[in-house]
Amino acid sequence: MGDRARSMGGTAHRGMGGTAYWGMGAATLGPCSGAISVTTDQLWVVCPSYADVAAFAILREKILAVVAATEALRPMRVHFVLVDDTAGNDPEISSLADLGDVSVVAPPFNLGHQRALVYGLRVTVADMYDHDLVVTMDADGEDKPEDLPRLLAPLIDSPGQHNMLCVARRTERQESLKFQVMYFFFRIMFRTLTGVTVRSGNYAAYRGWLARRMLLHPSFDICYSSTLVSLDMLVTPVPCARGHRYAGQSRMNVFRLFMHGIRMLVPFTDRIAVRALSAFAAMFGIGVLLSLIVVAIRLFTNSAIPGWATATLLGVLTLSFIALGTSWFCSPCSRIRVACRWRAWRRMAGPVDRTSGKLSD
DSSP states (O other): OOOHHHHHSSSSEEHHHHHHHESSOOGGGSSSOOSSSSOOOOOEEEEEEESSSHHHHHHHHHHHHHHHHTTTTTTSEEEEEEEEESSSGGGGGGGGTTOTEEEEEOOOSSOOHHHHHHHHHHHHHOOOOOOOOOEEEEETTTTGGGGGGHHHHHHOOOTTTEEEEEEEEESSOOOHHHHHHHHHHHHHHHHHSSOOOOOSSSOOOHHHHHHHHHHTTTTGGGGGGHHHSSSEEEEEEEEOOOOOOOOSSOEEEOHHHHHHHHHHHGGGGHHHHHHHHHHHHHHHHHHHHHHHHHHHHHHOOOOOEEEEEEEHHHHHHHHHHEEEEEHHHHHHHHHHHHHHHHHHHHHHHHBBBBTTBBOOO
16 A cells, blocks of 8 residues: 555555555544544644655644643644655655654645645545544744644634634744745735735644535635635634744745745635726726717817827727726636536545535545
C-alpha cells in the first residue's frame, strides 16, 4: 500500500487518488471503529508544509502545551496531519515517523499551500466524527498556537451548532514595508471587485460535520482561505495577530503572491461579474444619454461640437457595450465551470451517503 510509508514506520493508509499516508493509524480512529468512544472529542490539526518540518516540530510542541494548559481542550485527543507539499521529496519528513500523533499526507505533486491543505483535509475527513474539532493552520508558526483556545471557544460553547465556522481575523502583521504596501492596494482592489474584505488566512476551526459537507465545494480546488468566507455560512471572526516564523525561510515571492491574490478572487467570480455588469451598464447608460445630448445639440442648435468629443463618446460606447456583454457572459460561465468541477470531484471521490454526508466505500 505504500513501500515508502512502511519504510518510514507507522501505518500506511490509502488516500485520494492512490496516495498513501502514514502516522498514527488514522484508519483505526474513524467513525467505523470502536477503538475510541464517539463521545470523546478529538482535535485535528491540519497543516500544509513545504520543507517546514523543523518549524512544524516546534509548532506541535507549542500546541500540545496549549492544549494541556487549557481546561476545555485537555480531555481531547490531538491528531496532527502534515501535508507534505514536496510530494514526498523532503528527507526531513522521516523524522516524524516515530511520533504517534502525527500523520503525513503526500500529494502526488506540488499543489501550493492552499490546495495542499484541502487535499490533506479530503484525505483524512473520513476519519473524523461529526463533533470532532478541525483546525487548519500554517506549519511555520505564523498562525500562533496561543490563539487556539480563543479560536475554538465559540465552537466549544456551542456544541450543537455543527455549521459554525471560526476564522482568525488578522489584527496586525509582521511584514516588510514592501509587502504592506502591496497588501494595502490588494485589499482596496479586492474590496472594489467583490465588496468583501478578506482579512483571514488558513487559520480556521470548525466541526467534522461541516468539514465533510463543506469540502465538497469545488471552489476549494482553487483557494481555501477565500472560499471559507465566500460561502453562505455562519462565520465567526476571532481577532488574532500574525506571528513569526519558527524556523527556515519563506519561499513566497512576488510572483507567488500575485498568483495567490488571483486565486483568492476566483471564488467570488459571480459577485465580480454582477458588480462589473452593474458598473458597465451604468457607464453604457451614461454614454447613451451623452450621445442623445450631442445629437440634440447638432440638430437643434448652432453650437459646434469638437470632433474629438464625438470620437471619444463613440469609443466609450463601444468599450462599454463589449464589457457589458463580457460581464453578462462571465456569470453563467463561472457556474458552468463550478458544475464541471463538482462532477469531476464526485467521480473521483465516489458516491456520497446523503444521510451522513460521508463518502461511500
